[in-house]
Amino acid sequence: MKNKIYVTLTTLIVLLGACTGDFLEIKPKGQTFFDALPNKQGINLLLTGAYADIDGVNGTVGDGWASAVTNWVFGGVSSDDAYKGSNTGDQNAINAVEGFFSDAENLYVSQHWTPLYDGVVRTNDVLKALKLATDMTDAEKKLIEGQARFLRAHYYFELTKVHGKVPYIDENTTNPTVVPNDHVLWPEMEADLKLAADALPSRWSDKGRATKWAAKTYLARVYMFQKKFQLAKDLLQDVYTNGGFSLMPSYEQNYMIKTINNAESIFEIQYAVNDGFPNSPNAGLGESICGPHFIGSSGFYLPTHSLVSAYRVGADGLPLLDDAYSADDILPFATNGSSVLYKGPVDPRLDHTVGRPGVPFLDWGIHQGLSWVRDPSNAGPYNNKKNMFLKSELGALSNTTGVRVFPNANNYRLFKLSNVIIWLAECEAEVGSLQTATTLVNLIRNRAKNSNVVRFADGTPAANYKVEPYPGTFSTKDYALKAIRYESRIEFAMEGIRFFELVRWGIVGPVMNNYLAVEGTVLPYNKGKVFNVGQHEIWPIPQRQIDISVKDGKSVLTQNPGY
Secondary structure, X not given: OHHHHHHHHHHHHHHHOOOOOOOOOOOOOOOHHHHHOOOHHHHHHHHHHHHHHHHOOOOOOOOOOOOOOOOHHHHHHOOOOEEEEOOOOOOOHHHHHHHOOOOOOOHHHHHHHHHHHHHHHHHHHHHHXXXXXXXXXXXXXXXXXXXXXXXHHHHHHHHHHHHOOOOOOOOOXXXXXXXXXXXXXXXXXXXXXXXXXXXXOOOOOOOOOOOHHHHHHHHHHHHHHOOOHHHHHHHHHHHHHHOOOOOOOOHHHHHOHHHOOOOOXXXXXXXXXXXXXXXXXXXXXHHOOOOOHHHOOOOEEEEOHHHHHOOEEOOOOOEOOOOOOOHHHOOOOOOOOOOOOOOOOEOOOHHXXXXXXXXXXXXXXEOOHHHHOOOHHHHOOOEEOOOOOOHHHOOOOEOOOOOXXXXXXXXXXXXXXXXXXXXXXXXXXXXXXHHHHHHHXXXXXXXXXXXXXXXXXXXXXXXXXOOOOOOOOOOOHHHHHHHHHHHHHHHHOOOOOHHHHHHHHOOHHHHHHHHHHHHXXXXXXXXXXXXXXXXXXXXXOOHHHHXXXXXXXXXXXXXXXXX
C-alpha cells in the first residue's frame, strides 16, 4: 500500500492546496475541494493521503524526525533507553527534550504537533467527503469510515502522549482556532476505535491497512493509559485467543526485512525504498538520521549504558529486578572492539537489540567500537540494531538516492503479538490472575530462551547468554508488576515506547532522576539534569498554536503546567 501513496499525493496536493504549517487555521470556504472528491475514487485518494501521514512524515514540516511514528525522540531519547547521539550541536533542539529543559518554542515540540494535526485534518476530510458520496454502497462507506477513524484515533493518541490535553477537531468543526484543549481526548479516541473495530475486517490483502485486531489492540492501549485494566484485558484476551497471530520462533525475526508482515505482526507501518523520490520518503524518513555512523549516516538514537546493563541476569537466568541502576552496573567495553570484556550472563535479546563493541553486528562484521560511533563522548559506545538492515541488502533494500543513506525497507512494527502478551500479563496482574500473568510472561521468556543467539564466525556464542522462565507463580501483585515492567523494557527496547510506559506506570520521576544522576558520571552533558514530577511527563503546547488560537482577543489554548 505504501507504494501507492506518492502516486496519489500529486493529485491530492493540487486538490488540497498548499499547507501553511498551521493546521488549526481555517481552510478556505470554497466548495471546489468537495465538488471534486465526494465519489469513490476521490475518497480513496483522500484515504490514501490520510494513511500517508501515519509514519509521521507529511512532507511539509521538517523531515519528520520530531513526529516519526517510531517515537525515537519523545519515547526513546527522553527515556533511560537511548541517547540523542550524533554530536552536541547537531539537532540541538533534541538536547532540551533529552535533558527536560524544553520550552514552548522548542522546534521539536512544534514539529511534533503540526504533522499529526495534518493527519487529523486528512482523516476529517475523508469523513466529510464520505457524507456526500452517492456512488458507494453502505458496506464500502463503512470500510472507509472505519479506516479513517482508526487513523484519527492514532493521530490523537500520539498528540496526547506528548502534549497532554489537545483541542479536538473533527469533521464537523467549522472553526478550529476557537476550540479549547479542556480535556484529555480519551472518550473521542475510544469512540473512533470502537467503530473501527466493528467496521473493519480481520485481514486485508493490502498489509498496511488497519484491521479489527489492530483497532482492538489500540483501544486496549487507550484503556491501559486510563488504568481501565478490565476493559483492556477483555480486548487483549480476544486478540490473543481469536486473532490468529503467533509468536515468531526467534526473537530477531521481528526486526528483519526478510520477515516483515509475519505471523506475529498485528499492525506494521509499511516502508518502501527507491520508489523514484529522493531519500525514499516511504522508508521511515522520520528515522533517516538514526543510522549508524559507520555507513555514513548521522548516528542519532543510540542505546544507553543503562539499557545495556538491564540485560544482565543472575545465575538462574532471571533479570536482576532488585538491582537499582548505579555506576557500578555499567558494563565494561573494549574501545578498539577487539573483545567483549563482560563475562557475566546476559539475556540474548541484548545482542539482537544493541550493537556492542567486539560482537558481530548482523553481517557487517565485528562491531569496531568507538570508531563506529560519531561522537562517543556524546553518545556512548553502542549502536541501535533493531532498525538496521543487512549489508547484503545494501542498495537493494536501502536508499540509493538523495543525501540520506539509512532509509530502508525494515517496517516499523507498531503492534505485535508480543506486545499483546505483555500488556495482557499486566492486566492480569492488575485485575486478574497472577498465575496467568506468570504464564504469559514466560511465553515471552521461553521464546527468548529458544531464539537464535549472536555468534562469531566459528559458531561460538558472542557472549555468556542465559535466560530462563520464572520457576513459579509471581508471589505478589507488586512483584508481578515489577517483573512485567522489566520484561517490557528488555523485550521492546529501542522501539519508542519506554518513556510513555514509565509515565503510564507512575514511576517516571524516580527512574529518570536516578538514570540522569548515574549517566551524568559517564556522559557529562547529563550532569545536573533533573526530571520534575508533575511537569515533565508531557511537553508544552507549541507557542505558535497558542498564538493563533484566539477567541474574543484571548487564546483558547491552556499551556501545560510548568511551561
